[in-house]
Amino acid sequence: MVELKSAAALDAMREAGRVVAQALAAVRDAAGVGVSLTELDGVAREVLAKAGATSPFLGYRPSFAPVPFPGVICASVNDAVVHGIPDGYRLRDGDLVSIDCGAHLDGWTGDSAISFTVGTPRPADAALIEATQRALDAGIAQMRAGNRIGDVSYAIGEVAKATGAGMPADFGGHGIGRRMHEDPHLPNRGRPGRGFPLRPGLVLAIEPMFMAGGQDAYDVDGDGWTLRTADGSRAAHIEHTVAVTEDGPRILTLL
Template identity: 45%
Template sequence: MPKVATKNAQQIELIRAAGRILADCHRVLRKAIAPGISTQQIDEFVERFITERGGTAAQKGYRGFPFATCASVNDVVCHGFPTRELLRSGDIVTIDIVVEKDGWMADSGWTYLVGQPSPEVERLYKVTKLALERGIAAAVPGNRIGDISYAIQRTADEAGIGIVKPLVGHGIGQMMHEPPDVPNYGRPGTGLKLRKGMVITIEPVFTLGDTGAVLWESDGWTIRSADGTPGAQFEHTLAVTDKGPDLLTEQSYK
């Protein structure tokens, strides 16, 4: 099993500084995303926003990825490329962002409803967000990775929606992806024990279809649901502390 490093208080504050930029960006996007805007416009805005605040859009150039954001619309559930196509009322879009500042990174993907969603799309949105909240609540010292995973899985199973099992949360710090993996399904009481100072992302990715099966497109990045149903993702970066999970990408800290 790969060694999992813990972070000290100073390092966690450096991650939080990146996370504040990221959270502020999502707060602005919450008001800006509407019918008639393109994901390319969103991408350009996000890169400007991060740069003006002393950060770097860490996804741009990562393993050749050409954009500052992953912008995933409707049945594209993850790693979508921004495009010039305009968003329409009823769409669902996930904007996934990684910010680096002073050598430390924070990661947060967030799903947005565009205009007036269908009841089923709104249900997917709410269930996925609830899964994130339940996963976070399980991220306490002495619990195990499987406790987080099971909290997420149980939420999807109760709602009859699909878990995109190949996609997982992960450790983060000076690298975008560090050990450990944090799957979105599992058994309670199994896996690595959580310790104070671990910094991880929790990121349920669900589809409205109950299989959660996905297909990779030829660009090597874009992931679509195999059944054509829409997907949603919610993700926070957090530190495990004795006082409970400390959200480093919290959007409502003000």
């Protein structure tokens, strides 16, 4: 069932989204050569605790996962696309890092992700991150009453096509609100004018995941969580929680 959120609910979701944005900003500031992914997870935990928020990631166990997720962030490095478990790996100069984070506050949830380079960026990585951001922006622009899910999906997919990027099959965005994952599912490719109608109060987590090699194939690590590009190419993942309103898209996870 799809729940359309009231204006008051959107304001509450904005507060949860603000906590997510603060956590991501703190993690990005802390990321540097020699810093471990576990340490970055600790930074995010501190931000959530200070805000009185909890993590929808920590302990989350969907049907495909062999174990509950052990962190409050997903930390995916280089060829890891999404769902990377924060561990003892220490960041190196030139690493491409994607951090996904969520917060649950006063009964509502926010979800967002960023991608960035540690130290000296490779030009190809910078271009990949920029293209992923453009895809997210294109999807957000379609979050208007009267459009359909397919319009958002198509906008994202067209940027991937123009860039030559692959996207992991079967993964995309999702509805969000009282829980992190709600209906409807948002594919990262689609046909314009098709799918669920966008109405004021609908909230989606929009999250393009671009793989530089151009393939859609991926492998799953032995941890049962981490998705990696099948060809070993780099990946980027950027996400915002966005609401459809009478006045157009409202991004709920901006800093």
